[in-house]
Amino acid sequence: MVEALIFVLMSIAAIAGGLTVVLARNPVRSAMGLLGTLFAVAVLYVVQLAHFVAAVQVIVYAGAVLILFLFVIMLIGVDTDETRDENLPWQRPVVIGIAGVIIVFAGALTLFGDFQWVPGASNAVIPEATNGTIQAIAEPLFTDWVLAFEATALLLTIAAAGAIALAHYRRKEL
Amino acid sequence: MTTPEISWLAIGPELVLAVGAALVLLIEVQWKPATRVLGSAVGASLVLAGGLTLVQWFAARDAVDAADTTSLVAFRGMILMDGFAIFGRSALLVVTALSIAAGWHFFRALGRRGAEALALVLLATAGFSIMVASNNLVMLFLGLEVGSISLYVLTGMTRENQKSDEAAIKYFLMGSFASAIFVYGVALVYAGTRELSITGISGFLDGFIVNSPSVILIGIGLMVVGLGFKVSAAPFHNWAPDVYQGAPAGIVGYMAAVAKIAGFVAIARILLTAVQEYDRAFLPVIAGIAILSMLLGSVMALVQTDVRRMLAYSGVAHAGFIMTGIVGGSSDGVLFYLAVYSVQLVGAFAVVAAVSGSGSVGSDLDKYRGMARRSPALAASFAFLLLGMAGLPLTSGFIAKFGVFADAWSAGYEWVVVIAVLASVIALAFYLRVIVIMYMDDDESARLVVPRPVRWVLGVSVAATLLWGVLPAWLLDIAADALPL
Amino acid sequence: MLTSLVLLPVVAAIVVALVPSTRKELHLPLGIALSIVPLGLAAYIFWIFEPSASLQFVDRAVWYEPWGMSWFLGVDGISLPMIVLTGVMVPIALAASKAISERTKEFVVYTLLLEAGMLGAFLAQDLFLFFVFFEVILIPMYFIIGIWGGERRVYASVKFFIFTAFGSALMLAAIIGLAFTHGSEFGVPSFAMADLMDVSLSQGTERLFFAAFALAFAIKVPLFPLHTWLPDAHVEAPTAGSVLLAAIMLKLGTYGLLRFNLALFPEASVDAVPIMGVLAVIGIIYGAVVAIVQPDLKKLVAYSSVSHLGFIVLGTFALTSGGLQGAVIQNVNHGLTTGALFLLVGMLYERRHTKQIADFGGLQKVMPVFAGFFLFMAFASIGLPGLNGFVGEFLVLIGTYATLPALAIIASFGVVLAAIYLLWAYERVFTGVPEKEENRVLKDLSVREIALLAPLAILILVIGLYPKILLDKIAPSTEAVLDHIESTTDYVTPEPGRLDHVFMSEEVGE
Amino acid sequence: MVDPGLYMAVAAVLFLIGALGMLVRRNALVMFMCIELMLNAVNLTLISAGRAMNDLNGQVAVFFILVVAAAEVVVGLAIIVAIFRRRSTASVDELNELSG
């Protein structure tokens, strides 16, 4: 019951945040919308017992990534409001068309297609099985997934090297 | 259960590459040596990685011969050391080596940032190498991202021109978009099967009949889109011409080739292993993508005036041809095609770089006018590679096309083959255009200076194209042995 | 032996390529000298060839086992004349290329590679191998036209390449289909002709495959209405290109129809007789009619090729011994005569730098030997008995009458038209008084040029009077083709001399 | 307990919003945020599906996707900054020199 309430509230929050990202004219507002979504989704994680991931979400995403976004927004100018005019011909009708098709398709699938999100869902959900505490996560992370964990090292190396390669100008190059 | 399972051999090549990349960066920071020194580090790591790959190949063959393949499953099923992976990895390493040689001028011209570029190339190769070996969709995604992000950066590395950064942002935005779509597909397949492992999924689908498979099918579709983007299959190809044109010439061949190899190996692994159960559903779709790619790529290439854009569209068409092999349902044709095409591609872009400068943007057809007189060897190599891409007999391109067509035919997709052969005729038309300009127009411009490494690379790729066109058996045998587990 | 025949020109090409570009004067003579070697070998093979239907001098090596391809060369009565013709024409074409002053080395290399490809195509007994050669020869010819051609050479060469490649593309699909049908029937795919002849196909599939093969070959021949690449290619090509194109490359089409279509798809071939026959006859008449009014001498000869090759196709699909023998021997004949005519036009062009008929007139006065050769070749082309063209056309016509009387009659009219276009052209170019100043100073043929034409003239005469030297070796193979068709279909070769035949078959037809 | 399917439906909506946002926004930064939205939707899907099937791997996968997102952000922002430095704009509509 509590879960349902939280689910409804947070879902609304997440979607509202998402819409803000898309619809706000000022990038700062978009970033704020994204922040809202991130938090709301984090709450939905928690509700589903994904504690560790929720924490990471808040720390890494909301804490670091979003700040980075804001920095860049500030760097390249907060006042770059977008107009609502669409300057590409056909872009808007096409987007509306795509959206329409997706919605119709999703509706049809739900109503007539015997669609199940999780066809293999077990009847008895055992909360302990997916209680994503640090301990619980850590075990697969460092056994089954150890290689993936190592691979993230590559990713971060690239991010660092790439950012330097792209954005770091030596003095004489400016 | 609490100890991780480490198989050094299985990740040996990637490890070597990553260490190599780190070394390059460190040496650069510490000693700021000549690029040549970095090059030898890079070369050493490539050679070592190649050696390890060879060891893997023999290990894999022994295991298959002994009918005990457990040793080929590493890191608790996270990655595999099967022939499929090793073939893809070998192709990646060869392409990397050739590309670095061909683009050597580019790296040198980058000055101090050459080290970063070299490191990124090595890391990208490592990433894609992980990708081809992955037996886990998330692992695969990680490898994909390691590779892709490196490529985004490499695209934007030159600062001399504005188009390079346009290409980078386009590539980055669309690539991330496609990655997001791909990983959503992974999530949906996970929702449908409770598995992230490829062999796990196939085992699951073998054992259970999913009553409502829509979620899996949507997931498959999204993964196909994500990977289709990487291999620049239509209609996800738009980025390719712009990026090929805008990215530094010295690195385009590499970007194009590795993305295709890794992308197609992943597609083949996922479709032909993991979700093979649904082939009746997805093969027509793949056939559709193949046909659209072949036709669109060929027709669009016909009207290009820039060789790089032309090659990009031809790449779209080639994606379609390789897809035809996927439609055929067997992987050996695809692997052979990837091997020969990527070698040709690197060679062709080596020529482009030689003609228009390695850091340049675009490569107008006019620059090739009368090249047969100014630089006969270069023109002849380029012409030969183009004919190889066009699939003329006695080039590897013909055998490759023949292979995928034969697969598709025997799988019952005769109509796809018919359209494919017709598309290859249209494709021929634009390759010929370049040859016409090189051979049949006169131009008194200066002779081109072809750097020695480029000559080597061209020699290798021309020789390979000819050799595999005349005596393809050994590579075909290898490709046929390189089966996914 | 056959392998070395195919590889000799390749070796020759490599040798020529190794001569440094600075020694320009060496390339052509060296090329000519080296191209004599395959001619000698071909002649030797011709000499020791036993007149029987079996494949001889077979060379076979597995190429890639799982797909069933092999390097499989062999010669029979149908391909034998073609390899000799190839051997003859290449040195002549090279020797006629003195006008090629730029990039001589490339030219010689391309020509020799072309020879290798053509020889390979005629010798291949494996469809995959055949396709490889069939397609590969486009490249050197494409360069020959495109680099050393006339003003619209690029257009012509690209058109030539794409058009032909288009045809062979569908054939490739059919070849794949055929090989894998063999695979599903016998367990292993195979591309060997002998194996594929055993494949049983459904009627629909057989017809589709037949159509794919026929399209490829019809474009190559070329059969109306797929012929428009030919005049362009001929007009723009340098002399050697035209000669080799007309003399040998086009023959791959007619050869293919005879060797592959009839043998692989007997049922469909029998069914397709009316269509192919009608197209052939349209080609005969249409090509001739169009040739009449051509203002360009070379184009005229090109269209005459369209007309003449129609006879070959007609003879092939007559499905009688006369028709088939006529078709094979006409392959040679057309190669010699039209090749010679192109040589002559080329020699004229070298002197006068124009091919427009209107630019000439009265040339017999200033270059009588040239005129004599031209007239000789023209009459050979017209089908004057005693010269080779007659033997082929007459066999074809007589052979065709037994099965396709109406078409044979219409086709005979092509013989009249041939006289019209060639003699009219001769009249305008050679007779009268040379009025134009440029024409009055033209030099007659040099000894070198005579030496090029004389062998052809002799061959034309020999074949015209004693075709047995060819027919004896051809006949067993063509009979074997007919036997194969008869044994696999209901078709019965009409036996001339039996009163009932003509009337019976017409009644049955109704 | 709320049906995991509902979570996933919400995720799908978020994904759709992000995807469509990619098409309507021309500020590269905002487009980038849209991608973050999409990745969030993916994560939510994984967690919900894993929960429905009593499988922890979904959550582990989310961890990696988060890392990927972070890495992408770094590089992406670097590219945007680089472009901005040179062109003083972050609007992708002004980047259309490469076309045809």
Next chain:
Amino acid sequence: MSSYVWLVIALPLAVAVFLHFVGRYLGEPRSGWLATLAVGSSFVIAAVAAVPFFEGGAHAETIQLWEWMPAIGASLEIQWDSLAALMTLVVTGVGTLIHIFAIGYMHGDERFHRFFTNLNFFIASMLILVLAGNYAMLFLGWELVGLCSYLLIGFWFTRPTAAAAAKKAFIVNRIGDFGFMIALMLVFTSFGTLAYTGIFERAGDVLSTGMATAIGLLILVGAAGKSAQIPLYVWLPDAMEGPTPVSALIHAATMVTAGVYVIARSAAIFELAPIASTTVATVGAITALWAATIALAQRDIKRVLAYSTISQLGYMFLAVGASAYVAGVFHLMTHAFFKALLFLGAGSVIHAMNDEQDMHKMGGLLKKMPVTGITMGVATLAIAGIPPLAGFWSKDEILASSFERGGWYAVLFIVGVVTALLTAFYMSRQWVLVFLGEPRWDDDVTPYESPRVMTAPLVVLAALTVIGGLVNTPVRTTLEHFLEPAFEGISLQHPPEGILMFVILAGVSVLAGLVGVGAAYATYRRPSESWKKFEQGLEPLWGTWLDAYRIDDVYGKLLIAPGKRAAEISAFTFDNSVIDGGVNGVGRLFSGIGERLRPFQSGYVRNYGALLLGGTIVIVMWLVAGGA
């Protein structure tokens, strides 16, 4: 001896080849004499080989030289029988004389040796034709004589008219050959061979009437081309552009009779096809009359003879069409003598007149050139059918035979008589115009008698013209006995029996001849104003005849112009625009599609995104639909 018959062909051929390469060095008279020697030797060999036939009872022999096209039963083989022997003797005999004449006539021509090369080659070809043992080889000779005719008509190639005439001759002949080739196809299909021996013996068993008629009519088409019969005669008048010995040899004495020969040769087939025979006779009779009317008005000395030849060939067709094969061949022979004589005489005149051919510019030449004049006079009387000259016997036999045949042939008989009258008139007109009356020649012309080398053949031919007819008179049918073995099993048409009928019929034709000769003499003996008035009085008929019924214009307008137009439309409109336009259109289509699609690659990343997402949706929907 007959085993050496091949030498008959080989000698002239060898000399032709020899002269072709060496003639230039041999010089003027020698090459001519060498050629003559070859033909003369052939004549001798043939005569010796023909002895058995004179003795009677000898049968045909077939001598195979070598296999040619085994698939259709065609070898190069000689059939040596009396018909062949007769033809060989005529060809080589007349040929020898004409060769001799030509040595004088062609004197001074820079291509003298070439002329004899071609002439000898012609003799060889003609002998191939007549000696052939099968239709294929006959066709070989048939075409080779056509080639020689082409070469020799166009001998003076710098004259555009000569070149055009040569081409015309060959092409018109080809149209005839078209029919002939189809005939051969029918023959082969029916018999499975083209060899005479396999055909004529079995013709009755194998051929239905319909098939025999078809073959017969098609042979007629071929024969009409070669022998210049309606409607294919138009080439022969133009062929007079060639040197006069050529006209005499090829276009009067030998080649043009090949049509008659081939019909006679195929008698066994025509025997089975009455309709075909009748058609042959009718075509012959109509041609005879038609050409005779044209000949009436000609002013060119050679054209008169040309139309006269056509007309006389018509007689021969009438004969063979009436199954009077012997009569036909007989006339062929006598005609060879007197027409060769006429042509050579005309040549002599032309030579003397500095190549003037217009009879209006001649007159009174008898005094200047008595030998020519007298010999030509003999020939004129012979062709007019005045006894006892050769022409009388042969022509009379034809007319009498067709009269005897009766029915439709009786009508043809009347046509023949009328033609005889016209023949006598125009030939006499010619002789009178040329040799009598006041000289009308141009000032710079000084006529003189030709040298001995030219007049000698005239005399020999004149002698033959006088006595040649005696080989086959109603009293003594030597020729018929001679030819009989060749027509074994054929029911030959004979003139009516009995001396009375002979006298009556001969009287009719002689009367016609005399009337013609007399009328012409009366008209043209008088001064030119007078006969010019006479000719004008016959307008517009006379003009029409002079213009040969403007048949060339008709053909030009009805056949050639539309044909050329059609060719031009095919070549420049249809081929270029429709077919090639289609081909290039396909090419343009693809690049057009490419150009149209280029805007979609707009460079706007959001467009790309839309395409990506749109494609995703389509693929997902397709997959779900396909998997459900």
